[in-house]
Structures are given as C-alpha cells and as structure tokens.
Amino acid sequence: MVVASSLSASSAFLIARYVARDAFARRLAGNERFARLNRLLDEHAWIIIPFVRVVPVPFALNNYGFGLTSISFRRYLLLSEVGMVPMNAVLVLGAGWAIGIVSGPLAAVAAVAALIVIAVAFAGRRAWRQGAAPPHKP
Numbered sequence: 001m002v003v004a005s006s007l008s009a010s011s012a013f014l015i016a017r018y019v020a021r022d023a024f025a026r027r028l029a030g031n032e033r034f035a036r037l038n039r040l041l042d043e044h045a046w047i048i049i050p051f052v053r054v055v056p057v058p059f060a061l062n063n064y065g066f067g068l069t070s071i072s073f074r075r076y077l078l079l080s081e082v083g084m085v086p087m088n089a090v091l092v093l094g095a096g097w098a099i100g101i102v103s104g105p106l107a108a109v110a111a112v113a114a115l116i117v118i119a120v121a122f123a124g125r126r127a128w129r130q131g132a133a134p135p136h137k138p
Helices: 002-027 031-052 061-065 075-099 104-132
Strands: none
Touching: 002 061, 002 075, 031 061, 031 075, 031 104, 075 104
C-alpha cells in the first residue's frame, strides 16, 4: 500500500510539475492564495505536507497541486512519506483488527500510528492557522 501510494503521489506531482506548472504559474502569478500556499510550504512544509496526507481531501488533487508549487520533488516525497506511512498503517491494521485478523500487538502498532496521525493533524492545523494570519506590520 505504501509503494502504491508513493508511486501515485510521485506520478501526479511530476506530471503537474513538468506538464502544467509553467502555464499555471503564469495564470496564478497574482493570486494571493497560491502565493500564500507557496509561503506556507517554504516555511512549514515539514508539517503541512504530512498534515495534508492525513486529512480526508482528494489525494490526487493534493499531488497535482503540490507539483504546481515551488517545493522540490525530493522534499515533497520525503514529507509525503512521513504522513502516508502512519496513515496506511492505521488503515490496514485498523481494518484487520476490526475484522479480527490482526493480533493485539499489531493493533497496538495501529494505535500508535493513529496517535502519530492525530499529532500531525493538530500540528498541521496550527501551522496553517499561523500562516493564515496577515503579516504583522510594524
């Protein structure tokens, strides 16, 4: 599941980066929301990308969208894995536990992964809100 998620994320990112980015960059040049997203990624990519991986929004849309930003592919993929691995663990082990095919220790691993997902979600939400505040003018 992790390999498939990684290949999917990478493919969409690279398609957006090398097929559509120039056209979208020209079109979104004056767009404040897009500029804000780029600023947030520059400052908080370490939490924004993992956060987006655990939020129930369209996975493909995020991948294409990140490909349009200025974040490097390597950084994007590494940070995506930080969010995708625990989320995949929660989904697979949680589903297995629910139908009775996962042992107690594996269920504990799923619980730890779920706690990591929750922590990432809260940290990402906080970083997003801080980035949403207008810049302070002295």
